[in-house]
Amino acid sequence: xxxxxxxxxxxxxxxxxxxxxxxxxxxxxxxxxxxxxxxxxxxxxxxxxxxxxxxxxxxxxxxxxxxxxxxxxxxxxxxxxxxxxxxxxxxxxxxxxxxxxxxxxxxxxxxxxxxxxxxxxxxxxxxxxxxxxxxxxxxxxxxxxxxxxxxxxxxxxxxxxxxxxxxxxxxxxxxxxxxxxxxxxxxxxxxxxxxxxxxxxxxxxxxxxxxxxxxxxxxxxxxxxxxxxxxxxxxxxxxxxxxxxxxxxxxxxxxxxxxxxxxxxxxxxxxxxxxxxxxxxxxxxxxxxxxxxxxxxxxxxxxxxxxxxxxxxxxxxxxxxxxxxxxxxxxxxxxxxxxxxxxxxxxxxxxxxxxxxxxxxxxxxxxxxxxxxxxxxxxxxxxxxxxxxxxxxxxxxxxxxxxxxxxxxxxxxxxxxxxxxxxxxxxxxxxxxxxxxxxxxxxxxxxxxxxxxxxxxxxx
Numbered sequence: 001x002x003x004x005x006x007x008x009x010x011x012x013x014x015x016x017x018x019x020x021x022x023x024x025x026x027x028x029x030x031x032x033x034x035x036x037x038x039x040x041x042x043x044x045x046x047x048x049x050x051x052x053x054x055x056x057x058x059x060x061x062x063x064x065x066x067x068x069x070x071x072x073x074x075x076x077x078x079x080x081x082x083x084x085x086x087x088x089x090x091x092x093x094x095x096x097x098x099x100x101x102x103x104x105x106x107x108x109x110x111x112x113x114x115x116x117x118x119x120x121x122x123x124x125x126x127x128x129x130x131x132x133x134x135x136x137x138x139x140x141x142x143x144x145x146x147x148x149x150x151x152x153x154x155x156x157x158x159x160x161x162x163x164x165x166x167x168x169x170x171x172x173x174x175x176x177x178x179x180x181x182x183x184x185x186x187x188x189x190x191x192x193x194x195x196x197x198x199x200x201x202x203x204x205x206x207x208x209x210x211x212x213x214x215x216x217x218x219x220x221x222x223x224x225x226x227x228x229x230x231x232x233x234x235x236x237x238x239x240x241x242x243x244x245x246x247x248x249x250x251x252x253x254x255x256x257x258x259x260x261x262x263x264x265x266x267x268x269x270x271x272x273x274x275x276x277x278x279x280x281x282x283x284x285x286x287x288x289x290x291x292x293x294x295x296x297x298x299x300x301x302x303x304x305x306x307x308x309x310x311x312x313x314x315x316x317x318x319x320x321x322x323x324x325x326x327x328x329x330x331x332x333x334x335x336x337x338x339x340x341x342x343x344x345x346x347x348x349x350x351x352x353x354x355x356x357x358x359x360x361x362x363x364x365x366x367x368x369x370x371x372x373x374x375x376x377x378x379x380x381x382x383x384x385x386x387x388x389x390x391x392x393x394x395x396x397x398x399x400x401x402x403x404x405x406x407x408x409x410x411x412x413x414x415x416x417x418x419x420x421x422x423x424x425x426x427x428x429x430x431x432x433x434x435x436x437x438x439x440x441x442x443x444x445x446x447x448x449x450x451x452x453x454x455x456x457x458x459x460x
């Protein structure tokens with residue numbers, strides 16, 4: 001009871017428990033309803049190192065255009081051409097909506113609590129702390145859970161990046177040298193580059209890497225599309241609807257591919273004009289329209305080109321003996337490698353902030369460097385244990401991105417709107433309940449099928 005009473009007393013000043021980095025002014029729950037419209041959080045943000053709309057779009061685009069898009073033909077194979085194409089667009093709309101409600105909830109809570117900005121975890125914390133009284137004791141737990149989910153999601157996502165880069169380099173190098181070196185050796189060879197990318201500590205310094213990665217991706221995708229459209233087969237060569245048992249793989253892979261929600265809050269908070277993130281047109285709408293369109297096109301036509309032979313990354317289906325195909329594999333591998341720093345940025349920030357108390361002020365910089373090196377090595381170790389793309393991607397999507405990208409934003413919006421903003425007939429409650437149900441189904445069935453696939457690989 002002592003802990004609960006302490007947390008409930010903190011609800012009289014909901015910002016007392018927030019991190020000092022947000023520079024939060026004191027607020028009282030009873031006052032925010034009258035004063036939240038008078039406070040503009042955007043005017044109180046530190047914008048000395050803020051990114052432009054274009055830079056923010058590049059970050060957001062790059063966080064969604066990773067290895068996932070290359071897995072889309074394999075996802076469409078698991079869903080079938082017709083079901084997969086329509087399903088990809090629907091999942092894209094769902095993921096975009098979840099990003100929108102998360103950022104909008106964050107803006108509303110910033111006004112209510114007179115806080116300049118909030119991270120993903122702080123948004124969940126504020127939602128519970130400013131929500132119905134029975135839920136306020138859960139505020140700290142929600143913050144810890146979101147941070148843990150973010151770390152787990154992006155650690156696992158970074159592991160997928162390492163596996164993809166090593167597999168692509170292996171294909172080209174093995175062909176050029178007429179050898180068959182274990183992919184794990186290529187993973188180990190990436191360690192120096194990964195450690196350097198893991199040391200970047202400001203999103204502004206990652207903009208050149210994102211821009212370069214986007215250029216490489218665009219070039220690689222253009223050439224990949226050339227191969228795909230040159231090899232498109234008749235519709236009767238593929239399935240319009242796959243088997244029911246493959247649908248969890250489809251949903252999990254597409255969710256993994258499209259989701260980039262962990263990078264959303266840092267990008268939105270770091271904009272020079274944060275009001276441009278939402279709205280119409282907006283950074284979010286433009287980015288997600290491009291992302292969903294590219295995913296659907298590459299997925300559908302990639303499946304039409306290679307049919308049932310398509311593998312976890314469409315670039316691995318390209319003819320290795322052709323120089324142009326080798327260029328594609330190297331370009332996209334380099335783009336994914338440059339994205340590693342952005343992919344891992346949020347997780348490293350959370351882990352480093354949690355570990356600050358371990359080191360004295362004198363050794364704080366050295367301690368953070370050491371933590372970042374260790375966490376990079378963690379991704380390498382996991383990649384060494386599961387150096388296979390298909391089941392790894394679907395497992396990460398099923399377990400982590402379904403929770404982080406769909407369930408938590410739906411819960412945050414529901415809690416923050418509970419008292420008077422659920423809408424006519426409480427439509428937000430029903431809508432968010434359906435989102436949570438969809439997320440749980442993807443979690444249960446997707447992870448189950450993916451684990452069976454991993455076990456099967458090790459048996460072979």
